[in-house]
Amino acid sequence: MPFFVVFLISLPFFFLTTGQNFGRLWKGGLIGVGIMIIADTIGHLMNLYHYKSPIMLGGYLPILHFVNIFLLSMIYLNWLPPLWPKRILYTVYLSVLAIAIEGLMLQAGAVTYTNWQLSSSYILDMVGLLLLAHFNDFVNKVKTV
Numbered sequence: 113m114p115f116f117v118v119f120l121i122s123l124p125f126f127f128l129t130t131g132q133n134f135g136r137l138w139k140g141g142l143i144g145v146g147i148m149i150i151a152d153t154i155g156h157l158m159n160l161y162h163y164k165s166p167i168m169l170g171g172y173l174p175i176l177h178f179v180n181i182f183l184l185s186m187i188y189l190n191w192l193p194p195l196w197p198k199r200i201l202y203t204v205y206l207s208v209l210a211i212a213i214e215g216l217m218l219q220a221g222a223v224t225y226t227n228w229q230l231s232s233s234y235i236l237d238m239v240g241l242l243l244l245a246h247f248n249d250f251v252n253k254v255k256t257v
Contacts (some may be wrong), residue, residue, distance in 0.1 A: 114222035115165050115176035118213065122183045130190040137186040140248040144185025145178055147240050147247075152177075160228040164221060174222075184210075188241060189248055199245055207237040 119147070130137065155161050156172045165174030188206060193199050211234050217223050 114220040115174045115180065115219050118180050119176050119183075121174055122180055122187075126183045126187055129230075130187050133190055134186070137189050139251050140189040141182040141245045143165055143187040143251065144188075144240075144244050145181050147243055148177070148181045149173070151236060151240060155228070159226050161223055161225045163223050176196065185244055188244065192248075202244070203241045203245070207234055207241065210234075210237045210241075 134211055144175055152163075152173055156234070163172065163174050163177065165176065165224070168176045191202070211230060214223070214233050214237075215230060
């Protein structure tokens with residue numbers, strides 16, 4: 113249920129603020145999902161944390177987590193500043209928001225930590241978002257060449 117709540121909040125927020133840029137952002141959304149799959153697969157295989165949801169893909173990833181990451185990645189990219197120093201600051205701030213959401217998911221029982229800490233998630237979120245920004249730049253530059 114918590115993944116559904118995040119979806120119900122993310123979807124209208126996406127359409128109201130970012131949806132008109134879907135054509136420009138969808139590849140970045142897929143890149144974000146790819147980064148999430150890699151990170152969460154490693155986390156699962158290393159027994160760091162586990163998700164709980166009624167509908168799972170591969171037995172360990174909630175289906176709505178894919179959708180939420182797709183939407184949230186596009187929201188992140190929509191307002192990503194063009195210069196890297198500002199991008200890093202933007203990412204630091206948004207990672208705090210991501211940690212707040214994860215903390216709520218932890219409290220709701222949607223994720224359980226076995227060998228993990230919320231502070232580790234903050235670092236993982238920052239690295240993942242900065243990778244998303246970098247790969248999105250690469251994809252967009254390849255398209256224009």
